[in-house]
Amino acid sequence: MADMSLRGATCISRAHLDSIRSKVLEPHDDYNTERLRLKALSDERASKWPNTLQAGRARKERARLERAAAEENERIEADALEATLQAENRRVQIERANKVLFDETDKVKTLHGKMLESDAIKENEALVAYKKQIAVLRKAQDAAFVEQQRQALEAADAVELKKYEEARQRAMQQRDAQNKQLDELKAKILAERAADKKEGQLLKERAEKEAADLRAKELARIAKSKEHNEATRAANQALQAFKLKELERQKEQERAIEAYSTKKANQMVNAFSVLLISLLLFCSMRIALSKYELCLEQVQFEACAQTLTLFAICCVCVSLCVCVCVCVRTRARALQSRKTLVRK
Known part of the structure; x- marks a missing residue:
């Protein structure tokens, strides 16, 4: 019977039950306090959100304050640097003025003159010593260059002499070979002359025969050319007569056309x-x-x-x-x- 009565019941948690009891049992002041607490909790959570209007305004304000602070720090640093530079310039100018005043005294001028004279003497002595060293070095360099040139000339002479001997030997060998080739060439030329003489006789006879044939062919060609020229001349005369007749006929036609046009x-x-x-x-x-x-x-x-x-x-x-x-x-x-x- 008890199971039948509990079958339609709903189960809730203890925290939910306590919340319901607190809302029912607590007075109205506690309700306002809870609302304020929840609002403060909501505001605290909302303050941590980066995408709200208030957070954007606060972020812009912080950025503006940071820029203003940075600009102020830069101005302070620039002013300090400017003050340092001004102080350094004043110190340098004071030192320069003091040095000018100190250098304008007679004792200092005398001291400077003596120091310049001493420096000039030392410089002249150093220059003389440097010139002597240069002269010694130049003499040594010239002697070394002369020796080097002498050795180079001796080596070049030896090389040229060796080349001359080798060239003379080659020339002698070439002369012997050329003499041998000349003897062979003379014998070959004499043999070729004898063969050419015999071949020339044969060529002469053949040329005479070919010349006779050519003369006969040329005479036949000339006769044929004359006949062809006569035929061409006759054809040209006939063509000219035909052209004259055609010209007369065209003129007659033109005159008839002109007469007809005039008549009309x-x-x-x-x-x-x-x-x-x-x-x-x-x-x-x-x-x-x-x-x-x-x-x-x-x-x-x-x-x-x-x-x-x-x-x-x-x-x-x-x-x-x-x-x-x-x-x-x-x-x-x-x-x-x-x-x-x-x-x-």
Whole structure:
């Protein structure tokens, strides 16, 4: 029965149970105290977090204070270094001024003069000794160089003498070999001359025979060339005659084409002139008749007379135009006939 009653129960830890009892049993002041404690604990934990706004502000503030402190330390060090340099400069200037004042006294000037004279004497003595050492060394060096040159010349003479003897021996051997080669060459040349003489006789006979053959071939070639030249000349003459005929035919065609073109042009000019004259005559007559009818309707006899006079003038003008066109055409035909005669 007891097991059946505990089957639906929930188990909790003792700490959880104590926490529940403290919240239920403790008064309200203890609750505020616990809240403050938890807040202080949370603030302490948050102060250790590096990524909060407060931590960033604090870090920036610390960095600013550290930079300010570093700059201040640098300024202090620079001021101390500047003070040290100024003090050193003042000391050097004071020492230089004291030395100048000390050197300006007569005793010091005399002492300096004596010291300079002593230094000059010592320097001259050292220079004289150095020159003597240089002279001794140069003499020894010259003697050693002369001895070295003498030994080198003796060695060179011995080498040259040996080379001369070897060259003379080689020349003697070469002369003997050349004499032997000359004797052999003479015998060979005499034998070759005899053979060449015999071969030359044979070549002469062969050359004479080949020359005769060549002369015969050349005569045949010349005869054939003459025949070919005659045939070529005849062909050239026939070709020139054909070209002249073709040229005459082309000129005849050009003259026929030009005559036809001139004829057509004259026909077109005549047609245009007749058309223009007809048009002018028609217009003039039409205008004159219109004015004449208008004058008759208005019973203006003077205007009618003027209109008839104008009509007569128009007829005269048209006649003059016809005469000018006929003259121009006659002149063009005369020029064309003259050109044709000149070409012929």
